[in-house]
Amino acid sequence: MRIHPKAAGAEELQPGRVLFLSDAKHKAMLIDKIVIKGNQKTASGKMVKGIAARRICVPASEDNEHFGWDRFPPDWDAPYTAEDAYHHYAAAHLCAPGDPKRKIPRLVAAENLHRGIELPWQSRFGNLDALFADIGEVTEIGWDILPDFAEKQYVFCAWAGRDLTNGPHRVILSEKNHNANDVSLTEDLTALKTTVYIGGSGEDENRLILSEGNEAAGLERREAWADAGSIFETEMLRLAGRKKLETAAVKESLTAELLDSGLCRYERDYDVGDKIILIGENMQAETRLLEMRESYDGGARKLEASFGAQPATAARALRDVMWPVIR
Numbered sequence: 001m002r003i004h005p006k007a008a009g010a011e012e013l014q015p016g017r018v019l020f021l022s023d024a025k026h027k028a029m030l031i032d033k034i035v036i037k038g039n040q041k042t043a044s045g046k047m048v049k050g051i052a053a054r055r056i057c058v059p060a061s062e063d064n065e066h067f068g069w070d071r072f073p074p075d076w077d078a079p080y081t082a083e084d085a086y087h088h089y090a091a092a093h094l095c096a097p098g099d100p101k102r103k104i105p106r107l108v109a110a111e112n113l114h115r116g117i118e119l120p121w122q123s124r125f126g127n128l129d130a131l132f133a134d135i136g137e138v139t140e141i142g143w144d145i146l147p148d149f150a151e152k153q154y155v156f157c158a159w160a161g162r163d164l165t166n167g168p169h170r171v172i173l174s175e176k177n178h179n180a181n182d183v184s185l186t187e188d189l190t191a192l193k194t195t196v197y198i199g200g201s202g203e204d205e206n207r208l209i210l211s212e213g214n215e216a217a218g219l220e221r222r223e224a225w226a227d228a229g230s231i232f233e234t235e236m237l238r239l240a241g242r243k244k245l246e247t248a249a250v251k252e253s254l255t256a257e258l259l260d261s262g263l264c265r266y267e268r269d270y271d272v273g274d275k276i277i278l279i280g281e282n283m284q285a286e287t288r289l290l291e292m293r294e295s296y297d298g299g300a301r302k303l304e305a306s307f308g309a310q311p312a313t314a315a316r317a318l319r320d321v322m323w324p325v326i327r
Contacts, residue, residue: 001013001019001029001042001043001044001295001296001297002040002041002042002043002295002296002297002298003040003041004039004040004041005036005039005040005041007041010041013031013034013041013043014031014034015031015032015033015034016030016031016032017030017031018030018031018048018147019031019043019045020147024267025147025149026146026147027047027294028047028048028146028147029043029045029046029047029048030045030046030047030048030050030051031043031044031045032044032045032046032050033045047144047145048145048146048147048154049129049143049144049145050129051094051104051145052094052128052129052132052145053127053128053129055093055094055102055128055129056093056125056126056127056128057070057089057092057093057123057124057125057126057127057128057131058070058093058097058099058102058125059124059125060092060098068124069122069123069124069230070089070092070122070123070124071120071121071122072084072085072088072089072120072121072122073085073088073120079118080118081114081115081116081117081118081141082115082116082117082118082119082135082138082139082141082158083112083113083114083115083116083141083158084112084114085116085119085121085135086132086135086141086143086156086158087109087112087156087158089121089123089128089131089132090109090143090156091109093128094107094128094156095107095108095109095156104154106152106153106154107145107153107154107155107156108153108154108155108156109155109156109157110155110156110157110158112158113158115141115158115160116139116140116141116158116160117139119135119138119139121134121135124230137308140160140161140288141158141159141160142158142159142160142161142272142273143156143157143158143159144156144157144158144159145157159273160273161271161272161273161274161275161288161289162270162273162274162275163274163275164269164270164274164275164276165275165276165277165286169269170277171264171269171270171274171276171277172263172264172276172277172279173256173258173264173276173277173278173279174278174279174280175279175280175281176279177262177263177264178259178261178262178263179258179259179261179262179263179264179265180256180257180258180259180278180279180280181256181257181258181259182255182256182257183254183255183256183278183279183280183281183283184254184255184256184280185252185253185254185280185283185285186251186252186253186254186255187250187251187252188250188251188252189250189251191248191251192222192248192249192250193213193222193223193224193244193245193248194213194216194220194221194222194223194245195211195212195213195214195216195221195222195223195224195245196211196212196213196223196224196225196226196241196244196245196248197209197210197211197223197224197225197226198210198211198212198225198226198227198228198237198240198241198244199225199226199227199228199229200228200229200231200232200237201229201230201231201232202232208232208234208237210234210237210238210241211241212238212241212242212244212245213241213245224244224248226240226241226244228240253306253307254278254285254287254306254307254308255304255305255306255307256278256280256304256305256307257302257303257304257305258292258303258304258305259303260301260303264276266292266303270289271289272289272290272291272292273288273289273290274288274289275287275288275289276288276289278307285307287307287308288307288308289305289306289307290306290307290308291305291306292304292305292306293305293306
């Protein structure tokens with residue numbers, strides 16, 4: 001948000017403050033940067049959910065000396081969902097951690113509706129926001145932290161996006177519909193790996209080493225090594241290898257400037273998490289809106305969107321069924 005430094009209320013824009021729009025209170029921004037230059041004061045930051053970036057996944061430890069893995073579910077025979085995983089890690093590292101100094105004040109969890117597919121997860125000192133991002137990407141169940149002004153608290157919650165690519169409420173974004181500009185598709189192979197050798201527990205010739213992606217051959221084969229020395233289970237080691245290949249896959253991304261005009265409008269007809277149709281010059285894709293960057297200047301709003309555009313492949317289908325996060 002950009003305003004004149006001497007405008008009414010400008011002095012209230014300070015790092016650590018929560019800024020929200022009176023007509024859209026769910027859009028609360030935690031200010032983490034202030035720039036004053038000439039006759040302009042700029043406040044920038046992240047949504048309140050950005051506080052998850054202040055925590056890592058610290059495994060529980062009774063003696064506070066020997067830390068294992070923070071695994072979910074603890075009992076693999078019990079039923080569980082993506083939303084269950086969110087609530088487990090939110091409770092452990094945000095809402096009700098074992099160390100009271102790690103607790104986020106006034107943060108509570110919403111009702112768990114048990115949505116999403118079943119996948120095991122684990123982390124050991126990994127970034128909490130990165131783990132949440134992985135859960136969301138794989139399961140297509142999102143998460144948020146929203147202000148509850150009536151109760152003077154913040155609420156951690158999960159949510160599911162909509163498929164708006166068919167039916168009477170179909171959303172099409174394009175220059176022709178006057179609701180999108182500068183549509184760009186990027187395909188990047190610079191970090192691509194097709195085959196990974198992954199080492200588990202053990203030493204020297206007794207170390208458990210497996211490989212994934214051995215079907216790749218010749219010039220198309222791009223090899224990598226991954227160290228997972230704490231893993232002794234063969235299937236978990238293979239899943240770790242698949243995760244390594246996923247993070248080193250072809251990077252495809254769609255970006256566009258969205259306009260507050262045309263037939264389909266942001267927040268009225270579609271929102272972050274929804275799957276829509278995006279059309280640019282010489283390309284068209286059914287894609288999910290993953291991120292929206294909003295800027296307010298002189299009473300006008302600018303929207304810059306990022307979409308998920310990975311093609312459907314056998315590897316992605318496998319990941320959607322059984323992929324855990326291995327850290």
